[in-house]
Amino acid sequence: MHANNASRFSIELLRRDNKDINLFAEYSQRYVEEVDKKPIDDEIKKIKSRSHIDHCWILKDDEKLGIVKIIRGNFYNLGVPSYLDNAQLNEILSIIEKDILSFHNFRIEGTLHNKYLLVALDRGYNIEFSRNKMELDLSNVDNCVSYTTLDIQTYKNHYFRELTDTYIDAYRGSIDERVGMFDQSIAHSAIKSILNNDFGKFRPDLSGLVFDKKELIGGILITILEDCPFVVIIGLKRKNQLKQVGRKLMSWAIENSQKQGYNKMRLWVTTENKIALKLYESLGFKEILIINSVYKNF
Numbered sequence: 001m002h003a004n005n006a007s008r009f010s011i012e013l014l015r016r017d018n019k020d021i022n023l024f025a026e027y028s029q030r031y032v033e034e035v036d037k038k039p040i041d042d043e044i045k046k047i048k049s050r051s052h053i054d055h056c057w058i059l060k061d062d063e064k065l066g067i068v069k070i071i072r073g074n075f076y077n078l079g080v081p082s083y084l085d086n087a088q089l090n091e092i093l094s095i096i097e098k099d100i101l102s103f104h105n106f107r108i109e110g111t112l113h114n115k116y117l118l119v120a121l122d123r124g125y126n127i128e129f130s131r132n133k134m135e136l137d138l139s140n141v142d143n144c145v146s147y148t149t150l151d152i153q154t155y156k157n158h159y160f161r162e163l164t165d166t167y168i169d170a171y172r173g174s175i176d177e178r179v180g181m182f183d184q185s186i187a188h189s190a191i192k193s194i195l196n197n198d199f200g201k202f203r204p205d206l207s208g209l210v211f212d213k214k215e216l217i218g219g220i221l222i223t224i225l226e227d228c229p230f231v232v233i234i235g236l237k238r239k240n241q242l243k244q245v246g247r248k249l250m251s252w253a254i255e256n257s258q259k260q261g262y263n264k265m266r267l268w269v270t271t272e273n274k275i276a277l278k279l280y281e282s283l284g285f286k287e288i289l290i291i292n293s294v295y296k297n298f
Contacts, residue, residue, distance in 0.1 A: 031079030076111035144251035155207035170235030200225030231267035
């Protein structure tokens with residue numbers, strides 16, 4: 001990997017031995033705020049299974065300081081100690097850029113926590129879109145609505161294809177489709193990954209399907225992540241999106257989670273998806289962090 005001789009900071013590729021991998025997993029949990037706090041063994045398994053990603057140490061005077069992941073001109077999961085000032089963060093972004101540019105890339109894309117954003121903007125990065133992680137206190141919810149007029153059933157596997165097609169319709173033309181968060185090309189694999197526990201332990205009993213005269217019109221898929229219900233995806237056919245069905249489905253999911261003894265619920269939402277963001281805020285969800293998709297042309 002490339003090192004910047006004019007700086008006290010440098011980058012070093014993770015060694016694929018257990019000691020280095022275990023330490024990398026610890027740093028990931030400690031410094032990368034957007035990383036889900038899974039059991040450390042899960043993080044270790046994830047690192048070992050993704051050899052196509054450059055897991056990199058950020059060094060200061062040859063001592064391990066933080067981490068970053070790089071793949072095909074993209075960097076993400078940047079995590080360094082909070083005591084570093086903006087000048088030092090600027091140096092770190094500089095050595096990441098030099099490493100990526102050494103492979104003849106002319107555009108760099110990254111995903112950055114909000115605390116690194118100002119430094120990145122000063123270096124000429126542009127924001128493509130942002131994502132909010134939000135949390136709801138399930139012990140203090142008073143904005144739910146009655147959902148008894150809806151036919152909501154818990155998830156059943158034989159609805160997989162029909163539900164996937166419903167989500168494709170729901171996200172067509174949305175900001176999430178435009179930025180590649182969810183579209184037809186990845187729909188089936190994305191839903192499969194949820195059911196296969198890639199986003200936490202999938203809970204069909206907490207996940208709901210909405211029907212209108214036996215037609216599947218939407219659904220919500222929920223896992224348990226960081227010991228609380230995590231709304232991985234919710235979507236309704238476009239013809240049903242302005243009929244309060246989304247609020248009713250969320251109300252069903254919230255009440256269902258409360259009944260099973262959970263005290264928090266979390267989700268991610270694309271900041272530019274104003275309708276969804278307004279819905280979640282009206283239900284009492286609060287922002288707990290923001291990550292930004294950024295890019296810079298050279």
